[in-house]
Amino acid sequence: MKIHEYQGKEMLRAYNVPVPRGHVASSPQEARQVAETLGGSRWVVKAQIHAGGRGKSGGVHVAANTVEVEQIAVALLGHRLVTPQTGPEGQVVQRVLVEEGCDIAQELYCGLVIDRQLGQPVCMMSPVGGMDIEAVATTTPDQIFREAIDTLSAWRHFRRDASSNSLKSGLQRNRRSHRCYGNCTTSSITMTVHY
Numbered sequence: 001m002k003i004h005e006y007q008g009k010e011m012l013r014a015y016n017v018p019v020p021r022g023h024v025a026s027s028p029q030e031a032r033q034v035a036e037t038l039g040g041s042r043w044v045v046k047a048q049i050h051a052g053g054r055g056k057s058g059g060v061h062v063a064a065n066t067v068e069v070e071q072i073a074v075a076l077l078g079h080r081l082v083t084p085q086t087g088p089e090g091q092v093v094q095r096v097l098v099e100e101g102c103d104i105a106q107e108l109y110c111g112l113v114i115d116r117q118l119g120q121p122v123c124m125m126s127p128v129g130g131m132d133i134e135a136v137a138t139t140t141p142d143q144i145f146r147e148a149i150d151t152l153s154a155w156r157h158f159r160r161d162a163s164s165n166s167l168k169s170g171l172q173r174n175r176r177s178h179r180c181y182g183n184c185t186t187s188s189i190t191m192t193v194h195y
Helices: 005-014 028-038 066-076 133-139 157-169
Strands: 022-025 043-047 060-063 096-100 109-115 120-126 145-148
Touching: 005 022, 005 096, 022 028, 028 043, 028 066, 028 096, 043 066, 060 066, 066 096, 109 133
Parallel strands: none
Antiparallel strands: 022 096, 043 060, 043 096, 109 120, 120 145
């Protein structure tokens, strides 16, 4: 199943996971309207294609005003974005996600992938991940934690807790809570898989 970033964030939001406020737009004018509705003084405009590496390939931009939001959307929408995962043909950007800007205290990585050798899903996490997860995999692979998910017996609580603790061990220990987006804070990481 392939979903766009905005769709994934809608699902997370439905389960009260803090994510930046934002909406998808399919025209430059709509992108500007989203920014105006969100308010603020900084927005992030992100191309929505089914490929990673968008940020380093020109598909993610920060805008300081709503005119810039619209200009960025003009530059992205209807154009091909080529990333390391798209191949040289790239993918046409049909939607952009416009989000409120935020200060990033720390980037974490968490992804679910199908491990073809194991024939089952694997949860991959890193306390030093984010946009440079490929570099982390090359330079410090010990900072990527993998947990196979047994789809026949579900992901047992002790597995979930072990994975959560692996990820939390890499977080800064000198702070009681970790800043998320907006005014939200969290002091624990909870992962749940529903079947």
